[in-house]
Amino acid sequence: MKQFACSNVVPGCDGVVTGQTDDEVLDAAARHAADAHGMTEVPDEVVTQIRAGITDA
Numbered sequence: 001m002k003q004f005a006c007s008n009v010v011p012g013c014d015g016v017v018t019g020q021t022d023d024e025v026l027d028a029a030a031r032h033a034a035d036a037h038g039m040t041e042v043p044d045e046v047v048t049q050i051r052a053g054i055t056d057a
């Protein structure tokens with residue numbers, strides 16, 4: 001499993017998303033960003049930050 005802590009991009013957010021692959025984590029992070037932060041699009045630089053912040057869970 002892979003995981004990403006939203007606080008890597010949004011300080012103070014305690015959201016954590018997981019997936020089997022980096023791409024699944026990215027999808028889950030995009031859904032979280034939309035639901036929790038109203039971010040309807042994830043800019044490329046944020047995708048880069050998310051990929052950099054993904055860790056093994």
Ligand SMILES: [Zn+2]
Pocket residue numbers: 006007010013014015032033036037
């Ligand atoms: Zn968040």
